[in-house]
Amino acid sequence: MAALKILMIGAGGIGGYYAARLAEAGHQVVLTARGSHLQALKADGLTVDYEGRVLWHALPACDHQTLLRDYHPNDFDLVAIALKSTATGAVMTELCDWLRSGSVPVLSLQNGVDNEPLIAEVVGEARVLGGLAVRIGGHITEPGKVFAEGVAQIVMGAWPAQQPKDDPRADFLKVLEVAFNEAGIPTTMTENIRYELWRKLVINNGVNPLSALTHLDTRSLTHHPEFGKVVYGMMAETVKASEADGVNLTQQDLDDMFELISNFNAIKTSMLVDKEKGRPLELDSIAGAVLRRCEQLGVDAPYTFTVNALLRQQQ
Incomplete structure (x- = not known):
């Protein structure tokens, strides 16, 4: 070639x-x-x-x-x-x-x-x-x-x-x-690249903001008795938000993405690295993207809202 x-x-x-x-x-x-x-x-x-x-x-x-x-x-x-x-x-x-x-x-x-x-x-x-x-x-x-x-x-x-x-x-x-x-x-x-981009956002919103807040890697988060539930909750809110773009992710997408990130290497997320280095966080394009669409749909996203608010307070 x-x-x-x-x-x-x-x-x-x-x-x-x-x-x-x-x-x-x-x-x-x-x-x-x-x-x-x-x-x-x-x-x-x-x-x-x-x-x-x-x-x-x-x-x-x-x-x-x-x-x-x-x-x-x-x-x-x-x-x-x-x-x-x-x-x-x-x-x-x-x-x-x-x-x-x-x-x-x-x-x-x-x-x-x-x-x-x-x-x-x-x-x-x-x-x-x-x-x-x-x-x-x-x-x-x-x-x-x-x-x-x-x-x-x-x-x-x-x-x-x-x-x-x-x-x-x-x-x-x-x-x-x-x-x-x-x-x-x-x-x-x-x-259907839009579908794939949303599936990745499910993972990103599940672990990126929470890792920056807790300073834990992806494996520590997904296997934690409390934080694992928060990860799953933020991922579920992302699945719901996808409806606003006409990309109707399913329960199967949610479970597949949670299983994928749970079994992946213990990754220090990009947002955690940015937090440690004092750089701007990609909050608006990850959690913000979910919150804007949930608001558009008239549904609550309490997990994403809370983690996003706590992170913004720290910036």
């Missing part, structure tokens, strides 16, 4: 790991970052510690101002966004004119269910690919260095759903599926 040219916007734990695997497979990857992390990437390359193995690659890295000046969107086959969802709106505003000047597909690999609509407002739905990173934990340990763990799967698809006939994204998604799998990234396609 011919090498793909990929722009990875956001070279943190998730973006950095996937960028390293794609580069290792011979694809041309350009990273965006900022601050001391960017300086380290430029000076010393990207180092990824993954499951006892170290991946190192010297990849082109730049800030967004340099990206706008030195590159055109169509220099790339794919723009992948792996930023925290708190940054999506601001970055779409910043890159709006630049992205609109090209035709390259844009793939979101972010938490939450509200990123793709923001991207679609800028580039149009026909260029948007939804995606989610599954069973992966990752974060920057120091500038230029990333730690990642887990199976690190990707599920992707045309957003909000693949059109039944002649969707031009379908063939390109097949290319990505082959390329990512050959790079050692277990990747599957779905014709």
Whole structure:
């Protein structure tokens, strides 16, 4: 397969790991970052510690101002966004004119269910690919260095759903599926990415906010006699909230997701890492997304409401 040219916007734990695997497979990857992390990437390359193995690659890295000046969107086959969802709106505003000047597909690999609509407002739905990173934990340990763990799967698809006939994204998604799998990234396609994004939000809302509040990892939470019930309650509220988007998750989805996170590695969630490092939390795109939709539906979400309120009080 011919090498793909990929722009990875956001070279943190998730973006950095996937960028390293794609580069290792011979694809041309350009990273965006900022601050001391960017300086380290430029000076010393990207180092990824993954499951006892170290991946190192010297990849082109730049800030967004340099990206706008030195590159055109169509220099790339794919723009992948792996930023925290708190940054999506601001970055779409910043890159709006630049992205609109090209035709390259844009793939979101972010938490939450509200990123793709923001991207679609800028580039149009026909260029948007939804995606989610599954069973992966990752974060920057120091500038230029990333730690990642887990199976690190990707599920992707045309957003909000693949059109039944002649969707031009379908063939390109097949290319990505082959390329990512050959790079050692277990990747599957779905014709209903919105459903998959909501299933992941069920897990994220179940453990991310509560882990930041209690400083416990996912296994400690799900196996705790009290907190395990809170996790399940927050997941159930997320299932209910999905109705507002016309994605009617079921009791089976709830039980499947609870079983999955209960049997997964003891992961320190991204929100807990952010809390420890004093960074903004992705509360609005996780708990906030659930609360807004429950309010829209006229139903209560007491578990999510309480944990969200306690976390906001601490910020």
